[in-house]
Amino acid sequence: xxxxxxxxxxxxxxxxxxxxxxxxxxxxxxxxxxxxxxxxxxxxxxxxxxxxxxxxxxxxxxxxxxxxxxxxxxxxxxxxxxxxxxxxxxxxxxxxxxxxxxxxxxxxxxxxxxxxxxxxxxxxxxxxxxxxxxxxxxxxxxxxxxxxxxxxxxxxxxxxxxxxxxxxxxxxxxxxxxxxxxxxxxxxxxxxxxxxxxxxxxxxxxxxxxxxxxxxxxxxxxxxxxxxxxxxxxxxxxxxxxxxxxxxxxxxxxxxxxxxxxxxxxxxxxxxxxxxxxxxxxxxxxxxxxx
Numbered sequence: 001x002x003x004x005x006x007x008x009x010x011x012x013x014x015x016x017x018x019x020x021x022x023x024x025x026x027x028x029x030x031x032x033x034x035x036x037x038x039x040x041x042x043x044x045x046x047x048x049x050x051x052x053x054x055x056x057x058x059x060x061x062x063x064x065x066x067x068x069x070x071x072x073x074x075x076x077x078x079x080x081x082x083x084x085x086x087x088x089x090x091x092x093x094x095x096x097x098x099x100x101x102x103x104x105x106x107x108x109x110x111x112x113x114x115x116x117x118x119x120x121x122x123x124x125x126x127x128x129x130x131x132x133x134x135x136x137x138x139x140x141x142x143x144x145x146x147x148x149x150x151x152x153x154x155x156x157x158x159x160x161x162x163x164x165x166x167x168x169x170x171x172x173x174x175x176x177x178x179x180x181x182x183x184x185x186x187x188x189x190x191x192x193x194x195x196x197x198x199x200x201x202x203x204x205x206x207x208x209x210x211x212x213x214x215x216x217x218x219x220x221x222x223x224x225x226x227x228x229x230x231x232x233x234x235x236x237x238x239x240x241x242x243x244x245x246x247x248x249x250x251x252x253x254x255x256x257x258x259x260x261x262x263x264x265x266x267x268x269x270x271x272x273x274x275x276x277x278x279x280x281x282x283x284x285x286x287x288x289x290x291x
Contacts, residue, residue: 014147026144030135033260035288040263041082042284043277045089047270054089058096064106065185067097068113072120072181080127080173082263090121109189116184123177126169128160128259136163160259215273225275235268 009015014022044050057074061067071094079086094117101108126133135141136158143151163169215226224230242261271277 023144026141030138030141033138033257036260037082037263038287039281039284040260040267041085041087042287043267043280044082044263044270045078045085045092046280046284047267048272048276049270050089051092054092055096058093059100061097061100062104064101064108067101067106067108068116068181068185068188071097071113071117072177075117075121076124076177079121079125082128082259083125083130086121086125087118090117093117112184112188116181116188119184120177120181123180124173126164126173128164130164133160133163225278226273228272231268231272231274231277234274235265235270238262238265238268241265 004013004019005015007015007017009018054074058070061070071090075086075090075093077086078089094114098108098110098113137160139157141157143154143156146154217223217226238261242258242265245258245261267281268274268277271280
């Protein structure tokens with residue numbers, strides 16, 4: 001497609017084999033950034049305060065349509081802010097809504113409801129943490145993908161705000177998600193015979209359970225790992241650093257590293273105790289197997 005030589009580079013053009021070999025390790029910085037984005041976003045969604053707030057919020061809908069709308073809007077908004085928070089947050093949201101719907105006697109087809117929520121969540125995941133935006137926000141990465149003459153016309157990096165907050169892009173996402181929601185909602189099963197209890201109430205409650213908040217302080221190590229002071233202090237320092245960067249550089253200088261720093265600080269503050277943060281971090285590592 002490009003006319004580039006396959007194996008041997010010429011004086012004017014890099015071969016495909018040489019290009020792969022020379023640029024492969026440029027993925028390392030991006031991969032680490034995305035691993036942290038995924039893990040930290042998952043920890044935020046699973047943290048005790050976030051789980052508690054979502055649980056209370058999910059008791060609001062009182063009709064089938066309201067349940068669908070509430071689940072998709074909230075999950076979609078979280079996904080736009082951060083795709084990992086949205087993806088794992090939508091699991092908590094959808095399951096909590098199904099628990100409340102079960103209590104209120106609302107008939108929701110479990111597989112269709114979950115599929116609708118996740119599809120809207122996927123469509124709205126083109127916000128500040130999207131991979132293509134993170135690529136552009138990684139200093140020097142875009143230039144490494146092209147030849148020197150093309151690279152000279154590019155900026156060293158494009159900030160998250162420059163790309164993710166374009167009005168046209170946001171409007172396009174919202175319209176596409178709204179049309180998809182209407183289509184999916186019209187396709188939902190309506191006959192009683194098609195409804196079945198895909199998950200019991202007890203299983204849903206267990207799935208959305210929060211971490212053990214008890215504080216074992218029998219030894220010095222356990223006292224430190226259960227110290228709220230350490231968690232809040234460390235998280236606060238990360239947040240102060242990120243806010244300081246926003247004040248000095250402005251939103252124009254807000255990159256993927258600054259975004260992850262804010263997530264890191266939020267994780268430590270929301271989890272309160274280092275032990276809880278460590279446990280959730282360990283659980284969330286499975287979200288990055290693809291990277």
